[in-house]
Amino acid sequence: ASAARRVDPTLEIVVLEANGYAAYGMCGLPYYIGGVVPDAENLLAYPPETFRADRGLDLRLHTRAVSIDPARHQVETGQGEPIGYDVLVVAAGAQPTRPPIPGVDHDRVFTVRALEDSIRLRAMIDNGGVRRALVVGAGYIGLETAEALAAQDIEVEVVEALPQVTMGVDGPIGELLEAELRAHVAVRLDTAVTALESRGDALSVRLSDGDMIDVDAVVLATGVRPDSRLLTAAGADHLPGGALLVDDQMHTSIAGVFAAGDCVAHHHRVLDAPAWIPLGPAANKTGRVAGTVAAGGNACFGGIVGTAVVKVFDLEVARTGLSAAEAGPDALTCDVVHRSRAKYYPDGHPIHVRLVFESNGRLLGGQLAGRDGVAKRIDVLATALYAGLRICDLTELDLSYAPPFAPVYDPMLIAAQRAMLNLPAVVS
Numbered sequence: 001a002s003a004a005r006r007v008d009p010t011l012e013i014v015v016l017e018a019n020g021y022a023a024y025g026m027c028g029l030p031y032y033i034g035g036v037v038p039d040a041e042n043l044l045a046y047p048p049e050t051f052r053a054d055r056g057l058d059l060r061l062h063t064r065a066v067s068i069d070p071a072r073h074q075v076e077t078g079q080g081e082p083i084g085y086d087v088l089v090v091a092a093g094a095q096p097t098r099p100p101i102p103g104v105d106h107d108r109v110f111t112v113r114a115l116e117d118s119i120r121l122r123a124m125i126d127n128g129g130v131r132r133a134l135v136v137g138a139g140y141i142g143l144e145t146a147e148a149l150a151a152q153d154i155e156v157e158v159v160e161a162l163p164q165v166t167m168g169v170d171g172p173i174g175e176l177l178e179a180e181l182r183a184h185v186a187v188r189l190d191t192a193v194t195a196l197e198s199r200g201d202a203l204s205v206r207l208s209d210g211d212m213i214d215v216d217a218v219v220l221a222t223g224v225r226p227d228s229r230l231l232t233a234a235g236a237d238h239l240p241g242g243a244l245l246v247d248d249q250m251h252t253s254i255a256g257v258f259a260a261g262d263c264v265a266h267h268h269r270v271l272d273a274p275a276w277i278p279l280g281p282a283a284n285k286t287g288r289v290a291g292t293v294a295a296g297g298n299a300c301f302g303g304i305v306g307t308a309v310v311k312v313f314d315l316e317v318a319r320t321g322l323s324a325a326e327a328g329p330d331a332l333t334c335d336v337v338h339r340s341r342a343k344y345y346p347d348g349h350p351i352h353v354r355l356v357f358e359s360n361g362r363l364l365g366g367q368l369a370g371r372d373g374v375a376k377r378i379d380v381l382a383t384a385l386y387a388g389l390r391i392c393d394l395t396e397l398d399l400s401y402a403p404p405f406a407p408v409y410d411p412m413l414i415a416a417q418r419a420m421l422n423l424p425a426v427v428s
Contacts, residue, residue, distance in 0.1 A: 001089075003291030005055050011295060013057050014083060016075070018064035021115045022048055027280050029118045030141065033125070034148025040119050065092075068234045070254050087256055087294045090231055090244075091287055094224035094262035094278050099136075103196025108203050109218045112141050121217065130154055130216045134205055136193050138165040138181070142221030143312045146185050149219075150313075157186040157215075159193060159207065161222075167310060170323050172335055173354050173367040180315040193218075224278060226263040239265050243276035248300040250290035260290035267303035270321050270364060270385055277306045306365075307382040309375050318378035321365025321385045327356050331364060334419035338411035340373035342403035351377070353415040361390045361423055366415075373405070377412050391419045 001015050015022070023045040031037045051057045064078040068088070075083045096111040098104050110121045124130050131154060135146045138160035150156045158181065160166060165178050181187055188207070195206040196218065205213050226243040228236070237245040237253040243265040250258045262278035264286065282304050292299040309318035324333050334355045341348030351370035357363050366381040368374045384394055394416035401408050 003288045004295035007295035007297040015059045016063045029112045030144035030148045089258045089290045091261040092227040095227045132215045133217045134215045135219045137221035159188045159191045161192040163190045169367045173369045176369045184313045228263045249293045258290040260286035269303045305385040316374035317369045319367045320382040327364045336415040345403040
């Protein structure tokens with residue numbers, strides 16, 4: 001909406017939001033729960049009145065769109081009000097998945113997706129009502145939330161239905177991540193929650209291994225699904241999981257209707273195919289593109305490579321492109337351990353690098369883990385993937401060097417040089 005306003009100051013722009021807040025930093029919710037962000041207001045991009053007064057947006061909070069009629073160019077709200085449109089942008093995001101188990105709707109069961117839910121959990125913590133918590137799911141949100149709770153002296157247990165922590169990393173990087181998590185909280189893999197039972201002010205949780213544990217709060221971090229129901233019901237093309245298919249200007253298959261954010265599939269530059277990877281930067285960029293084009297401007301989105309970074313207690317873990325498992329059995333891998341700083345400089349730490357590539361030298365992805373310097377280096381790999389660089393190109397990158405920041409041969413260069421040894425001589 002803000003991008004559309006910048007293109008055309010004369011437009012009438014109506015924004016419908018089902019919840020009571022607009023434009024807040026969803027990725028900051030675990031840090032608000034953990035007290036790093038002291039006030040929920042800090043997560044708001046702007047107060048609602050700023051959007052209304054300064055940007056001239058007709059922002060309607062607590063107003064849910066329940067259906068779309070493309071033939072009539074009309075949206076119906078939960079209040080039964082029909083709203084006409086010339087151009088429609090749907091940016092409904094993603095909704096947390098809730099496993100179909102008894103007790104999942106208990107008021108001590110939370111998801112870290114809506115600000116309202118996080119405010120409620122934070123209030124319960126501040127009032128001393130959470131001494132033991134269960135986090136269900138060991139993906140990005142589960143890992144960050146486990147740390148946020150543990151930092152407040154809450155006894156935390158993480159259960160994950162899969163046999164490994166599920167951040168999309170593998171090999172030694174996955175092992176480091178699991179070890180770091182286990183060093184701070186209890187972890188059960190290959191374990192699912194089968195039922196939640198109320199026990200006064202607490203919950204008894206039944207697990208698939210037969211155990212029962214009593215907790216004060218349960219945080220569901222079992223993944224999300226694209227909230228695309230409005231447009232799939234109206235006939236928009238989508239992937240099997242529901243993510244909407246759009247072109248590089250965010251047009252859907254329905255004339256006059258755009259979609260952006262976590263409800264859409266993006267062009268994956270490594271796969272050369274649409275992929276649903278709901279992450280904040282792409283959601284923000286595609287929202288700008290959709291708003292710009294919808295208002296008559298010109299913009300396009302270049303696609304993604306699936307770059308993500310997470311802090312898990314004292315470990316930074318990042319990935320981009322494809323993991324070895326995602327790349328398939330013919331992919332090659334190279335694992336290197338080097339130092340984050342010059343050997344003689346204090347406070348340097350080991351940094352683990354994994355490269356994933358093809359036998360022809362094509363780079364497919366990479367992963368890193370270490371105490372520091374991970375985010376800088378994953379961005380180098382992400383740039384290489386976006387630009388279509390090969391392993392041989394990585395060895396020649398002119399990266400920055402100073403002892404406080406890197407050894408003279410950066411871990412990225414060492415990994416690329418080592419990977420070259422695995423390639424046929426004609427490729428090298």
